[in-house]
Structure formats: C-alpha cells, structure tokens
Amino acid sequence: MARPSIVPIALTLDDRTGYTLWAPPWEEDGEEWQAFLGNSEGETAVVHLFPTPAALAAYCRTSTDHDLADHPVWPVVAGLGAADVTPDDDHRYDLDGVYDVVADNPDRWAVEELAATFEMTGRLAECCDTAPDDEDDDEDETAFESVAELMAAPEVAMLGLGIDAFVGRAGEEAWIRLGGTVDELWEDVLEELEEHLDWTGAGTVDPDDYPPAAESAAVVDDGADLDDADVDDAVPDTAAPDDADETGARDDTRGDDTAAAAVPTSTISSSSRLSADPAAVAAAAGFWEGVGILPVEVVVPEGAGLTLRCYVEDAARFLGADREVFLFHTPAELTAFVRGEEDHDLTEIASWPEVAETGTTPLPVDQDRYDLVEVADVLAEVADGAAGLVDHSVLVQPVEGVRDLAEYAGLTRVEELLGTGTPLGQAVARAERDPRAALRAEDAARLTGPWDELVGEVSAALVFRD
Known part of the structure; x- marks a missing residue:
C-alpha cells in the first residue's frame, strides 16, 4: 500500500462549499484505515467543513482534537498554509451538480465527474457509519441505506469503465437508467450525508460565514496564496486543551470491496x-x-x-x-x-x-x-x-x-x-x-x-x- 497521505478536498452542497481533509486508505499494524478531518466519537460521526482554505489551515494549526491527529503525516499538515490546503480541481466534489450532469448527454468529463463524486460519497459514508454490526443478521446494519443502494447499482459501477461504457444503444440505455437511479436515490443520499457534515468547523465558524458556492470558488481561485497573517486571522484560536484526546478514532475499512481511487497527494499549487x-x-x-x-x-x-x-x-x-x-x-x-x-x-x-x-x-x-x-x-x-x-x-x-x-x-x-x-x-x-x-x-x-x-x-x- 502507498505511503500514508492527506489530501485537501472541497464539497459543494446546498449552494455552499466547505473545505476539509481526507486521508486515503493507509495500512498500519496490518490493518487498513481511512479518515476525514472530523470526529467519529460520540453518537454521530461528523466531518468538519470550513468556508475557506485559510480557515481550514488555521484550525489545523491549533487543534488536535480530531480523527487525523495521529495520522503519520499530521505534523507536516499542521504546518501548512492556506495555499497548501487548497484542493486541486480533481478533488472538488459538486454534490449539487449531480442532477445537471446526468441530465445531459454523457461525455468523458461527465463520466469521470460522476465516478469521482459517487466514490467520495461512498468514502464519507464508510467513515461516518457508526451503526453497530449485528453478527446475528445476514447483513450489517448501516445508517446509509440510500448510499449503499446507490453504490450497488450496476450503472454506477459502470462509471469506472469510462465513457466507453455509455456509447452505442446499450450505453445510452445505461445512462438513462443511471439518471433514473439518481432521481430515485440522490435526495435521500444527501439527507443521509448532511447529518454528518459539520458546517461550523468544530465550532470555529458560523454557517452564515459561507458565501454562495460560485462566489466561494472565485475567492479561492483569486486568493489562495494567503500569507500567514491571513491564515491566523481566519478563525479564532481553538487550540485543544492539554488533555485533549490525540488518539483520533478512525474508520476501519477492512473488507471493503471498492477499490481505492488513485489520487494525487501533491499540495503544491x-x-x-x-x-x-x-x-x-x-x-x-x-x-x-x-x-x-x-x-x-x-x-x-x-x-x-x-x-x-x-x-x-x-x-x-x-x-x-x-x-x-x-x-x-x-x-x-x-x-x-x-x-x-x-x-x-x-x-x-x-x-x-x-x-x-x-x-x-x-x-x-x-x-x-x-x-x-x-x-x-x-x-x-x-x-x-x-x-x-x-x-x-x-x-x-x-x-x-x-x-x-x-x-x-x-x-x-x-x-x-x-x-x-x-x-x-x-x-x-x-x-x-x-x-x-x-x-x-x-x-x-x-x-x-x-x-x-x-x-x-x-x-x-x-x-x-x-
């Protein structure tokens, strides 16, 4: 397995874009793990989202009370600036835009965008699903029934084959079926995810701080290279107390049949x-x-x-x-x-x-x-x-x-x-x-x-x- 890494990502939902970090699966002590910047302790696991990369960088500098605190490369990430935690275009996931994509004719960009968006949706569900396993049942319980149903759809699996899977008559029919699956399930998928998305950045920001998604993208494109003062002023000092838990609960993804996507981890713009x-x-x-x-x-x-x-x-x-x-x-x-x-x-x-x-x-x-x-x-x-x-x-x-x-x-x-x-x-x-x-x-x-x-x-x- 590749060396452990942490990747900045952006999620757009309900016309606002939040920035966070994702640790793709890595192996430790013979087991496979993955995690997001969030907290899986308590009744509801959450992923912390921030209105700007600067706010995300400031939180990373001052807090260790989260699930990535004991990740092997966290000490490096904690010293990064806003530009370093600004996601590249391959790690921006527009959950609002899924309906528009499936409504148009398929091309290679549409197929790749949907494949990446659905895979990240599955990753979020894996890490936030804290439903207990019941050994007496044939199937494990899950808090993400709609996500599981979506990921099991044959048309969603076909996205991994690229645009070739959606050409010709059979391909057109598969694309139509994919649209039907999205119409049936996507709203429920978003409702399941929303419960686990913390738009307050672990209490460091207010949901009202989020500009409309289009405005957020323009701000990041024009000003990602913020200096240290900008980052330090982005959010209040929320340093964890000395006795903060630094073990960071992580999601065990052993037995996952979904292959991890090959994603770049460069933080260089x-x-x-x-x-x-x-x-x-x-x-x-x-x-x-x-x-x-x-x-x-x-x-x-x-x-x-x-x-x-x-x-x-x-x-x-x-x-x-x-x-x-x-x-x-x-x-x-x-x-x-x-x-x-x-x-x-x-x-x-x-x-x-x-x-x-x-x-x-x-x-x-x-x-x-x-x-x-x-x-x-x-x-x-x-x-x-x-x-x-x-x-x-x-x-x-x-x-x-x-x-x-x-x-x-x-x-x-x-x-x-x-x-x-x-x-x-x-x-x-x-x-x-x-x-x-x-x-x-x-x-x-x-x-x-x-x-x-x-x-x-x-x-x-x-x-x-x-």
Whole structure:
C-alpha cells in the first residue's frame, strides 16, 4: 500500500462549499484505515467543513482534537498554509451538480465527474457509519441505506469503465437508467450525508460565514496564496486543551470491496497561467470534443501557451507546421490565428472548417493541461525535504503531453529519456502501475537532471506566436 497521505478536498452542497481533509486508505499494524478531518466519537460521526482554505489551515494549526491527529503525516499538515490546503480541481466534489450532469448527454468529463463524486460519497459514508454490526443478521446494519443502494447499482459501477461504457444503444440505455437511479436515490443520499457534515468547523465558524458556492470558488481561485497573517486571522484560536484526546478514532475499512481511487497527494499549487470559469470550460468542451480537435495548454520555462491537438490514426497532430507546435498566450490570440489564412497541419482535418468558423472559446479542460514547470518545481521541493506530500501520479499527465509533443515533433531524444531502462522511464512506469506510491527525496534528486533535459528538448519544438 502507498505511503500514508492527506489530501485537501472541497464539497459543494446546498449552494455552499466547505473545505476539509481526507486521508486515503493507509495500512498500519496490518490493518487498513481511512479518515476525514472530523470526529467519529460520540453518537454521530461528523466531518468538519470550513468556508475557506485559510480557515481550514488555521484550525489545523491549533487543534488536535480530531480523527487525523495521529495520522503519520499530521505534523507536516499542521504546518501548512492556506495555499497548501487548497484542493486541486480533481478533488472538488459538486454534490449539487449531480442532477445537471446526468441530465445531459454523457461525455468523458461527465463520466469521470460522476465516478469521482459517487466514490467520495461512498468514502464519507464508510467513515461516518457508526451503526453497530449485528453478527446475528445476514447483513450489517448501516445508517446509509440510500448510499449503499446507490453504490450497488450496476450503472454506477459502470462509471469506472469510462465513457466507453455509455456509447452505442446499450450505453445510452445505461445512462438513462443511471439518471433514473439518481432521481430515485440522490435526495435521500444527501439527507443521509448532511447529518454528518459539520458546517461550523468544530465550532470555529458560523454557517452564515459561507458565501454562495460560485462566489466561494472565485475567492479561492483569486486568493489562495494567503500569507500567514491571513491564515491566523481566519478563525479564532481553538487550540485543544492539554488533555485533549490525540488518539483520533478512525474508520476501519477492512473488507471493503471498492477499490481505492488513485489520487494525487501533491499540495503544491499548479503553475498554470490560464484562468477560466469552470462553467465556461465545461460549456466549451462540448463543441471541441464534437469536432475532435481539443484545446491544449502547455507550460514550459519560457511561458504558458495554448494550442490545438487532434489524433490521426492514433498519432498526435498539433496546430503547427514543419514539426513545430504553435503556442498562443491567450484564447483570443489563438482564435484570431485560427480564423486567419496561414497554412498549418490541421487545415486538412475534416472538421477544421467548423473550428475556423466557431465562436466557441478554446478553453482546455484539466486533462489537457500539461505543466512541465510544475513537475520541475515538485521534484526540487521533494528533493529538498517535501517527501511524503507528493506521489508518482504527479508525472502521469505531464508525460502524456510530452509524449504527444515528442511524437509530433519527432523528438527522438525525449523517447530515449523515457526509455524503460532510464530513471525517468522507471519512474513513469511506477506512476502508471502505482500512482499513489510516494515520491522519495532520492528519487526526485535522480530525476531532476533528466527532466530538465526533457523539458529543454520539448521547449525547442514550441514556437510562441504573437
């Protein structure tokens, strides 16, 4: 099992977003555990939620009276700032938005979002379910009957197979059945969860402190990098008394048949330069996926740029020419080029006329952002002592982008650096096999040089256009 870690997450429910921490399953003394920032002692187990990452960070600095207090990496988490406990986009779960997702036609983002949301719902139920086991009954009692029924639905299990499970006639019917299951159960699921969500942050905040969900997202996007004074002032000092219980009750998840999701544990913020409203990105995604040409963001030391990419017979092809990829600093600059007359390698794609005429802004989804600078920063921080906060999954998505760029530009040196016998190749293979495996300081130090060389090779094939 991977090294123990703690991940910031955000939950949106009833038009408010709360921030908390989740410890994915880890093994200790031969047993498997998982936990949330909350308290499972007493009649009702609760998960503490906070209106801002700053309020969450302040609580972590001052309190040990919770279920994560004896987690192996809690001493590290207790010293983190607001930016470090701000969830990335992969760990934001919009429980309010489930109805809207199932009401639309399925695409890969909808399937992935529902799969992640339902899995986190199941995790919350597992940790908050304190119903006693009855050895005389064939089935254990649970306080989350609707959650259990939802997770047992075949259509929910199909979400783990990706979008391929919902294509064709049979897939369309499965999606319709999934919508029916959500209509029948989701309201009851939310009622069961709500009883266990503490919107007072263990008494440190007031529920009225929560802004509307959309406003909360905008505040976090614009100001996550708060200084220490901001964090210290975010909530009152609620340090636990000297005799506070630091054992922290944890949920025993032995025997759980649901496989744990492979989730990144990096607390280092992305250096992506493009800021866009998630709703706008989702709205634009339908057009770009429909034409089969997707906006892509690439971040290298020279800057961040947008381009377009498609696949022709499974080979990546970019907006560019002569094995050079054209990058643009803004969506507006990319749009202006697309509407121009200059020849390039995408003009012969059948759907290109639709792209040239569209008014849809080219906004990349998170899966099509490749931040090569962030990887270099992560490797440097891990080598400098941040081991335990980052796992191998940090390599997966950037390397996918690198391989596409190298294939298009004919960068043979990149393929050599990613060969199976090289340090980078071995690390990438580990990331694909076991993404939650912790990245050790010695691993990061060994990868820094090869990664810098790889980024240099890729950067040479990128041309920033005015």
